[in-house]
Amino acid sequence: MSLDRRVLLLSQGDALYVLPSDGSLRNDLSRARVDLSGWTVRVNPHDEWRQMFVDAWRMQRDYFYDREMHGVDWAEVRARYEPLVSRVTDRAELSDLIAQMVGELSALHMFVRGGDLRTAPEAIDAGSLGAAVERDERAGGYRITHIYRGDPDLPDQAGPLARPQLDVREGDLIVAVDGVSTRSVPDFQMLLRNAANRRVRLRVTSGDATTRDLVVTAVSLRRELDLRYSEWEYGRRQQVEARSEQRIGYVHLRGMTAVDMADWQRNFYPVYNRAGLIVDLRRNTGGNIDSWLLSRLLRQAWFFWQPRVGQPSWNMPYAFRGHLVVLVDQDTASDGEAFAEGVKRMGLGTVIGTRTWGGEIWGSGSNALLDRGIATAPETGVFGPDGLWLIEGHGVDPDIVVDNPPHATFTGEDAQLDAALEFLSRRIAEQPLPTPVAPVYPDKRAPLVTSTTVGSPSLPPQ
Structure with missing residues (x-):
């Protein structure tokens, strides 16, 4: 707003508008837009980089949860690193320098990312069919060896070749992509260059030697990673269902966000x-x-509803009454660690796996730099009722330590999941979950009345 309060400067995305503050311009904002199309601005990158370096240093000084900066002489750190700014040649190198500087504070939740980074115009966004293939020279194409499959209850999240209407199966042969023979390239991926989120035409030969053309939408390699993850997750749930004979449930959470709540x-x-x-x-x-x-796991069943027909249910609704195991590993981070520590401290269950990441000084991510890059500042530490800092720099120690050896994990084994199933099976046998049984229904009949205790009613005279 201007000093005389008559004019407003409004920012909307990358556009700027100058408006009267009395609201007289109501409908057509285009008339108030500031035309920047002819503007050119002279920028000295080294000056900007020095400013952003100093800003990153200042915002750690002003945001960091410990005013004493973990005992680090923060002014000395600036004096030691700032001369190196003159040797920086691009934005990525500036991020490297800032990362080294903030690393002196020895705190996690420090992420240096973003900014005005240049991207190559020739960048290729490779596509994927959501499947693994192997070259079969004798058959004349690439054999589908595996199709990544997730939860069948979510058909809209299926990969390109997992769509049921396509009837593509492992063992089928892909002989051409968009009319180009797959034998003509040394690597199948070459035929999917710049194909992410685009439709491609496949010629597929099935096991019965039938050849047909299919049109599918390829996905990005990032989406392929998600498909692999979904298959891993669904496979673990199926293992638990089968091996426990549906006595044990399984929930995997990739993160602790709104999506994970769902x-x-x-x-x-x-x-x-x-x-x-x-x-x-x-x-x-x-x-x-x-x-x-x-709060969901803290719910307790404190009374039971018994309908006329059917088994009892309990209140509080959906209170979990059984035995709980939380699986963690070295990649369990941040709020995942807080949940695991909470389960331990409140006695809700048993934590199995390996020591977690060890980052528990939380931040808002609000200390952005000039070019919208950031070196996040850890702003809020966590300590327990005993007056000791929690988790940061150490992680959560599991109650039962079980590691997943690399080679065994590569071949599909999961020692941590095995340990969880064995522990719960044993605990369920030793401490079975009591089945709620309704008490005997009350007898509410009125007491019998006899003539010896109560006189006969008198009759009116004739």
Whole structure:
């Protein structure tokens, strides 16, 4: 707003508008837009980089949760690193320098990313069919050896070749992509260059030697990674269902965000009445829903409803009454660690796996730099009722340490999941979940009345 309060400068995306403050310009904003199309601005990158370096230093000084900066002489750190700014040749190198500087504080939740980074115009966004293929020279194409498959209850999330209407199966042969023979290239991926999120035409030969053309939409390699993850997650749930004979439930959370809240509700409520539950937080990337999750597990069944027909149910609704195991590993981070520590401290269950990442000084990510890059500042530390800092720099120690050896994990084994199933099976056998049984229904009949205790009623005279 101008000093005389008559004019407003409005920012909307990358556009600027100059408006009268009395609201007289109501409909057509285009008339108030500041035309910047002819503007050119002279920029000295080295001056900008020095400013951003100093800003990053200042915002750590002003945002960091410990005013004493973990005992580090922060002014000396600036004096030591700032001369190196003159040797920086691009924005990525500036990020490297800032990362080294803030690393002197020895705190996690320090992420240096973003900014005015140049991208190559020739960048190629490779596509994927959501499947693994191998060259079959004799057959004349690439054989589909595996199709990544996730939860069948979510058909809209299926990969390109997992769509049921296509009837593509492992063992089928892809002989051409968009009319180009797959034998003509040394690597199948060459035929999917710049194909991400685009439709491609495949010529596929099935096991019965039938050849047909299919049109599918390729996905990005990032989406392929997600498909692989979904298959891993669904496979773990199927293992738990089969090996426990549906006595133990399984919920995996990739993070602790709104999306993961939805995953919890979709996967927890169907199994809340099981005798055991595995909450798998391995590779959990964090967020901020630990208290919401813990509040669900803190619910207790304190009375039961008995309808005329059917089994009793309990209140509080969806209270979990069974035995709980939380799986963690070295990649369980941030709010995933807070949840695991909460389960331990409140005695809700047993934590199995390996020591977690160890980052528990939380930040808002609000200290952005000039070019919208950031070196996040850890702003809020966490300590317990005992007056000791929690988790940061050490992680959460599991109650039972079980590691997944690399080679065994590569071949599909999962020692941590095995340990969780064995522990819960044993605990369920030793401490079975009591089945609520309704008491004998009350007898509310009125007491019998006899003539010896009560006189006969008198009759009116004739």
